[in-house]
Amino acid sequence: MAMDSNSVRQRYDRLAPYFDGLEGFLEGLLFRRLRKQLWAQAAGAHILEVGVGTGKNFDFYPDDARITAIDFSPKMLAMAQRKRQRKYLDVDLALMDVQSLDYADNSFDTVIASFVFCSVPKPRKGLKELYRVCKPGGQVLLLEHVLSSNRTVAMLMNFINPLVVNLVGANINRQTLKNLQACPFQKIFVDPASSDMVKLIRAVK
Numbered sequence: 001m002a003m004d005s006n007s008v009r010q011r012y013d014r015l016a017p018y019f020d021g022l023e024g025f026l027e028g029l030l031f032r033r034l035r036k037q038l039w040a041q042a043a044g045a046h047i048l049e050v051g052v053g054t055g056k057n058f059d060f061y062p063d064d065a066r067i068t069a070i071d072f073s074p075k076m077l078a079m080a081q082r083k084r085q086r087k088y089l090d091v092d093l094a095l096m097d098v099q100s101l102d103y104a105d106n107s108f109d110t111v112i113a114s115f116v117f118c119s120v121p122k123p124r125k126g127l128k129e130l131y132r133v134c135k136p137g138g139q140v141l142l143l144e145h146v147l148s149s150n151r152t153v154a155m156l157m158n159f160i161n162p163l164v165v166n167l168v169g170a171n172i173n174r175q176t177l178k179n180l181q182a183c184p185f186q187k188i189f190v191d192p193a194s195s196d197m198v199k200l201i202r203a204v205k
Helices: 005-022 024-039 074-087 123-133 151-168 176-181
Strands: 046-050 066-071 092-095 108-114 134-145 187-190 198-204
Touching (some): 005 151, 024 134, 046 123, 066 074, 134 176, 176 187
Parallel strands (some): 046 066, 046 108
Antiparallel strands (some): 134 198
16 A cells, blocks of 8 residues: 555554554564564664664664664654663664665665665665665665565455554564565575564675
8 A cells, every 4th residue: 555655654653652662572582682683683883773663773783883873763863862861872863764865875884774674665766875875895784574475465464454554653564575576786684583474684795
């Protein structure tokens, strides 16, 4: 289901005060462990986190790197700013849309996103922006939920996707790996421990 950036932004602005609570169960059960795995691969002097949200990844930031983090929802970013202050964390936060990044080509050693491209209206455009700002030899790290490879489950996901999009602005049927393969990365790796619908992906520029 297609949605424009303003519509998605409004939904996340509305959900921002409740977002951590809404995802609390899944976060503790599964997502926090996966976030830790994702960030364990982050390397380099300057790292960009796309879709920082409320700052759920703050606990996993490496100590020896400069971190820049962006989000396109002002209210989600405000939640992250408050969390940054509570944790005394040194991270540069900016309001920005992944589909049009205000950074020069080849700026970051690692670009990282977790559960972001389900919400990007034009995901291939956003992924190409990640490629553009990543340094040659650098990496893009993604943790994403995707359309199931099981035909029956995929049909169900496609059926209920419009309802989910209307509620929270997120698509549950994205094919993020295929979208990433449309970008000119040298190599793309999928963690073999990834599940059918939640993938840990590493792409090397």
